[in-house]
Amino acid sequence: MQDGTCPKCQSPEVYRGSSREGDGLTAGIYPSIVEIVAGRKQTTLWIDTYICRACGYLEMRIANRDELSVLTQADGWEKVAPA
């Protein structure tokens, strides 16, 4: 999806919405952030949303992936065991 191609229908009609922009009156995609708490530290993860104009497939990814290491110690989050 991030490369501009839809993984479901292979269309190149992929659009990205950033939660860091468009914080006006009605523009925006909700939810746009994830608040992570680890001990007494709070980290905001920003969500980029991708939508395929051709088939409607929607994908959300964390924009600031350099912050994702906080997940290993985050309250209320657990690693999902591979099936």
Ligand SMILES: [Zn+2]
């Ligand atoms: Zn598609």
